[in-house]
Amino acid sequence: MIPEKQDSWHADPKKDLGEVLVLRPEEGHDFYQPVPANGQISIRIAPGFVRLQSPFSLGTQTLPPAGYVREHSHPEHDEVIHFIRGTGKAVVDGEEHPVEPGVTIFVGRNRRHMFINNSQDELHWLWFIQPNGLETFFEEIGREVVPGQPDPTPFARPDNVLEIERRTAFALPPAIPYQPD
Template identity: 75%
Template sequence: MIPPKKPEWAADPENNLGQVLVLGPQEGKNFYQPVPANGNISVRIAPEFVDIQSPFSIGTQTLPPGGYVREHSHPEHDEALHFIRGTGKAVVDGVEYTIEPGVTIFVGRNRRHMFINNSDAELHWLWFIQPNGLEVFFEEVGRPVIPGEPDPTPFPRPDNVLEIERRTAFAPQPTDQRRPE
């Protein structure tokens, strides 16, 4: 994991200017994810990196073939996802949508959603969530990507995953949680 560089330009409150941060492809905070997603996450912008007036986080996620993001919702968060590579399906409040490059999905607070890679290639997307918190979840359930080290997936979710979800960006898991078909 290569931590983000300190911003080259500090905030300039006198002129109402915020910070600037430019990350290279291998920078950010990068984590492998446990089952059932597997794959990896790259956190690109988060409040711990720069001073953000309205806290949010943004990053990318890659799901291998057969991986899925379990059905969940965010009680106080709005999320936008833009799909870059691969195909699959999204299920939002029980309605299925085809995912392919160029598809963008907005999921407002308390909307149940899941993402499934039912193809033979990786599914890759950009995610944005406001307020932030998702990046903390990814770090706490994941394992750091260390260049040159092998991919540890699949590995189990931590025993305290429900507690991690509760204090980061997730509503309690639904009792009738959908599973991929």
């Protein structure tokens, strides 16, 4: 007689429970970003915050009018961008896509992409990347948001930005990068 296969979830649900983390809006790790993006990043989930079954990071980014995230790619990472507020455009492998609240874009590894705020309002999105690494990049190139302190933007990217990119989540920059209008 073959014994019944037990569903591991029902066998002992307390044996292998993952963590729970609830962050209030003010509890992320927030950083101002240098030119050309400017704006802010809020890192919400990353391996340093909570134990993860599979390493990833998640956060939000806000671009002011005329800000843009320069063209780049991630050699080992899948990324999802979900637009929450504002309008602008995404450029993926040279093809322009209008973005607005509710648009979601999946960008697989080695796909060149950038985001441009060509409107008069802030452009705000949620990002997810797996494996993680993007959060370390944002921390190292940015300046921590300190409540009550003034916004330091615009400020230059660090001189060693290419080294930071290389060891976090970025491929080498494109030889001829896409330039926003």
